[in-house]
Amino acid sequence: MLERLSDKLTQIARQLSGKGSISEKNVQDAMEEIKIALLEADVHVRVVRRFVNRTLEEAKGEAVLRSVSPGQQFVKVVYDRLVQFLGDERQDLALRGPDTLSTILLLGLQGSGKTTSASKIALRLQKEGRRVLLIAADLVRPAAIDQLVTLGGQIGVDVYSERDAESPEALVERGLAHAKREQFNVAIVDTSGRMQADEDLMAEIARVRQVADPQETLLVADSMTGQAAVDVAKSFDEAVGLSGVVLTKFDSDTRGGAALSLKSIAKTPIKFIGVGEKPGDLDPFYPDRIASRILGMGDVVSLVEKAQETIDQKEAEELQAKMASATFTLEDYLAQFQRVKKMGSVESLLEMIPGAKGRINEEDIDEREMKHEEAIILSMTPGERRNHRIIGPPRRKRIARGSGTSVHAVNKLLKKFEKMRLMMKKMTKNKKYQAQVMSQLGG
Numbered sequence: 001m002l003e004r005l006s007d008k009l010t011q012i013a014r015q016l017s018g019k020g021s022i023s024e025k026n027v028q029d030a031m032e033e034i035k036i037a038l039l040e041a042d043v044h045v046r047v048v049r050r051f052v053n054r055t056l057e058e059a060k061g062e063a064v065l066r067s068v069s070p071g072q073q074f075v076k077v078v079y080d081r082l083v084q085f086l087g088d089e090r091q092d093l094a095l096r097g098p099d100t101l102s103t104i105l106l107l108g109l110q111g112s113g114k115t116t117s118a119s120k121i122a123l124r125l126q127k128e129g130r131r132v133l134l135i136a137a138d139l140v141r142p143a144a145i146d147q148l149v150t151l152g153g154q155i156g157v158d159v160y161s162e163r164d165a166e167s168p169e170a171l172v173e174r175g176l177a178h179a180k181r182e183q184f185n186v187a188i189v190d191t192s193g194r195m196q197a198d199e200d201l202m203a204e205i206a207r208v209r210q211v212a213d214p215q216e217t218l219l220v221a222d223s224m225t226g227q228a229a230v231d232v233a234k235s236f237d238e239a240v241g242l243s244g245v246v247l248t249k250f251d252s253d254t255r256g257g258a259a260l261s262l263k264s265i266a267k268t269p270i271k272f273i274g275v276g277e278k279p280g281d282l283d284p285f286y287p288d289r290i291a292s293r294i295l296g297m298g299d300v301v302s303l304v305e306k307a308q309e310t311i312d313q314k315e316a317e318e319l320q321a322k323m324a325s326a327t328f329t330l331e332d333y334l335a336q337f338q339r340v341k342k343m344g345s346v347e348s349l350l351e352m353i354p355g356a357k358g359r360i361n362e363e364d365i366d367e368r369e370m371k372h373e374e375a376i377i378l379s380m381t382p383g384e385r386r387n388h389r390i391i392g393p394p395r396r397k398r399i400a401r402g403s404g405t406s407v408h409a410v411n412k413l414l415k416k417f418e419k420m421r422l423m424m425k426k427m428t429k430n431k432k433y434q435a436q437v438m439s440q441l442g443g
Ligand SMILES: Nc1nc2c(ncn2[C@@H]2O[C@H](COP(=O)(O)OP(=O)(O)O)[C@@H](O)[C@H]2O)c(=O)[nH]1
Pocket: 108, 109, 110, 111, 112, 113, 114, 115, 116, 117, 193, 220, 247, 248, 249, 250, 251, 252, 273, 274, 275, 276, 277, 281
C-alpha cells in the first residue's frame, strides 16, 4: 500500500531528521522533493500546492523544542499535514439506533467495487450485531444480482432481489418495505454503475436516492485511478450529495493520489478502505495511521509529540505560579488568547487551568467577546499591559479609539481582569473558587 510514495517521503524525512540543525535552504530543498514525490503520486496539483504552503507556514510558526532536533520537528510538521490532508479524524458511519432501519446507498462507476464493498460493509455491521439486508438494485447486468446473492450466501446475510423489476427505484422501495417488515436494522443498497458518470446514471441515482432516503450515501471509488477518483467524487457529490467514500483496491495502490486529494478537493471524508477481494478485507480509514505508514517515521513523530507535551506542561506551571502570586498581567491574558487561536480551540486554554475542565463548557466562552478583548489589549502599550493600574480615563479613551471599541468596553475588560486576578489568587488556594473564576473568564 502506498509503497512508492512512502519510500520517497520516508527517505526525505530520514535525511532531515538525521540533521542536527537545518537551514532554510534544507527546508526548501526538502519541500521541493516532497512536492515532486506528491505529484508523482498523482496527488492533485492544487492539493500539492496547499500542502507545501501550509507545511512551510507551520514550520516557520513552530516553537523550537529543545529536546528534539529541528529536523525531527520538521518531520512532525510534515506528518501533521499528511494527517490533515487525509481527513484528520476517523469518520464512522452515521447510522440510526438499532430500533430503526438505517439505509446505506452505494454508488460508483462500473468495476469500482460496489458489490464487493456492499458485502464487506454488511459483514462488518453484522459482526457489530446489526441485522443486515442487502438489496440488489443493479438491474443493468443480470450477473450483478447473482454476484450479490453469492456473496450474501458466503457471509450469511440475506439478499433482497427481483429478477424483473420495472426500475431500480421501484425495487428499492419494495426492498426497504421488506426490510422494515422483517425488522432488519440496516439495508445496504447496491446500485448499477456505468463506465462514466454520465447524465443517465446521475438521473437514475437521484431517483433511487429519493426513494431510499439513506443515512449514508457512499461513493465507492477505485484508488488506483488516482486523481480521476477525485473527479468522480466531485461530480457524484454535486449531482446527489455524498456522505463519504469507500476507497477500494487500496491494497494495490502504490501512489496514494486519491487518498491524499479526496478530502480537500471533493470535500468528502474517506470512511473505509478496501484492502483485498475477500469479504473481510475492509478497514476503517484512520488518517493518522495512514500518515504514519506513508512517512514511516512513527518513532520521530511520537518523540516530538512528547517534547510538545512537556513544553505545554512547563507553560502551564508558569501560568499557575503567576496566578498564585497575582503577577498575572494583561500580557499573560493576551498570550492565552493567542494560544487559543494557535491551538484552534478554547479547550486548550481550559486544559492549562487546573480544575477548569469539566466545570466550564467551551460554549460558555464567547469567542466574539474574546476578539474584542484581544483588540483592546493589543491597543495598549507594553507598560499598560504589564501594569493595568496605570490606565486612567485618558488612556482608556485612547485605547477605546485604537481598538475600535468603546470606553465602556475597556472599563468592562479592566474590571473583569482585576476581578479575575483576585479570584485566581484565591483559586490556587481554594478549590471552591475555581468554578467561579472560570465563569468570570467567560464574561
Ligand atoms: N484487490 C482488491 N480488489 C477489489 C477490491 N474491491 C473490489 N475488488 C475487485 O474489483 C472487481 C470489481 O468489483 P465489483 O464489486 O464487482 O465492482 P462493481 O462493478 O462496482 O460492483 C472485482 O474483481 C473485485 O474482486 C479491493 O479492495 N481490493
